[in-house]
Amino acid sequence: MSPKPAFSSAAAVVTGSSSGIGRATISALAKAGASQLVVHYCANQRGAEETAKIAWQSGCEEVFVVQADLQIPSQRDHLAEVAFKKFGRVDAWINNAGADVLTGDAAKLSFAEKLQWLWRVDVQATIELSRNVAQRMLEQTTSESNSEKLPPSMTFIGWDQAPLGMEGDAGQMFGPIKAAVMAFANSMAQEFSPDLRINTVAPGWIQTSWGESTSDYWDSRAKAQSLMQRWGTPDDVAKAILYAADPANTFTTGQTIAVDGGWSRRFQG
Ligand SMILES: NC(=O)c1ccc[n+]([C@@H]2O[C@H](COP(=O)([O-])OP(=O)(O)OC[C@H]3O[C@@H](n4cnc5c(N)ncnc54)[C@H](OP(=O)(O)O)[C@@H]3O)[C@@H](O)[C@H]2O)c1
Known part of the structure; x- marks a missing residue:
């Protein structure tokens, strides 16, 4: 008899899964047996529908596509409400959504405007939404029907260079923004263990x-800053997210897992 897939019958939500790392994570969750998934997006509806299709094709039974601009309190509440109402229980919540200020029209904004936007989406929205989700997860773990289940998890997305710093505008924006997310995740882990597992990729x-x-x-x-001498792919990151979120990894909390192919100190700028 083959072993059960890691996420067999699990319910999971991935914020910002209309493209990139979020989409790869939904795909990996579906392949790992997740039976209920929320694909969340803000503006890219077509991308979200494509992600949902990938999940169905991988055998996921229920996939809901939910639109929410996470900057808006009522819309983030709506996302949490839909997920917990539809599924009754959420085993893994992945806080992946982040503002793209590097491409498209956003790239033309001033440093101050980009910073403010990143703050609202990546930091404030992530913190407020996660506090909401944590309360709902605690309620589900104390309910009788779920008392036998393994602790649910929340996974955050940081940046490997955030604690160290990087020169230039990008370093001065993404450094403090992602460091704030990583610090918040660590505080959540301190607060909510052993009922919830909280990790950062x-x-x-x-x-x-x-x-x-x-x-x-x-x-x-x-390429040069990775010991593996290549770019990472969304699938590389999704693998680490699945490790952090795997319900069976009950001894993994308060961790930060870097996915950068090993940081190379040989790079000469
Ligand atoms: N790529 C990298 O090298 C890298 C490195 C370190 C960390 N990260 C982080 O990894 C995460 C995913 O990045 P990615 O490269 O996969 O980027 P991506 O393809 O641009 O995905 C970002 C996702 O966030 C969603 N989003 C943006 N603003 C939002 C808002 N106001 N409300 C709700 N959702 C919103 C987008 O939704 P719509 O498109 O539907 O609007 C999209 O689904 C981000 O947090 C990013 O900062 C990326």
Whole structure:
């Protein structure tokens, strides 16, 4: 008899899963046996529907596509409400959504405007939403029908360079923003263990929309700063997210897992 898949019959939510790392995570969850998934998006409805299709094709039984601009309190409440109402229980919540200020029209904004936008989406919305989700997860763990289940998890997305710092505007924006997310996740882990497991995955240079269109300088820098000498892929990050969120990994909480192919100190800028 083959072993049960890791997420067999599990329910999970991935914020910002209309593209990139979020989409890869939904796909990996579906392949790992998750039976109920929420695909969340803000503006990219077509992308979210494509993600949902991938989940169905991988055998997921129930997939809900939910739109919410997480900057707006009523919309983030709506996302949490829909997920917990539809599924009754959420085993894994992945806080992946983050503002893209590097491509499209947003790239033309001033430093102050980008910082403010990142603050609202990546930090404030993530913190407020997670506090809401944690309360709902605690209620579900104390309910009788769920008392035998393993502790649910929440996984955050940081950035490998945030605690160390990086030169330039990107370092001065994403550094403090993602460090704030990582610090919040660690505080959540301290508060809610052993009832909830809380971890962070900290990607390095991952080739999503910015990485696909960036300059030769950043392309070669991204490759040179990884000991594996290549860009990371959304699938690389999804694997670490699945490890952190796997219900059976009951001794993994308060951890930050870097996914950067090993940081190279050999790079000469
Ligand atoms: N790529 C990297 O190298 C890298 C490195 C470190 C950390 N990260 C982090 O990893 C996460 C995913 O990044 P990615 O590269 O996969 O980017 P992505 O493809 O641009 O995905 C970002 C997701 O966030 C959603 N989002 C943006 N603003 C939102 C808002 N106001 N409300 C709700 N959802 C919103 C987007 O939704 P819509 O498109 O539907 O609007 C999209 O689904 C982000 O938190 C990012 O900061 C990425």
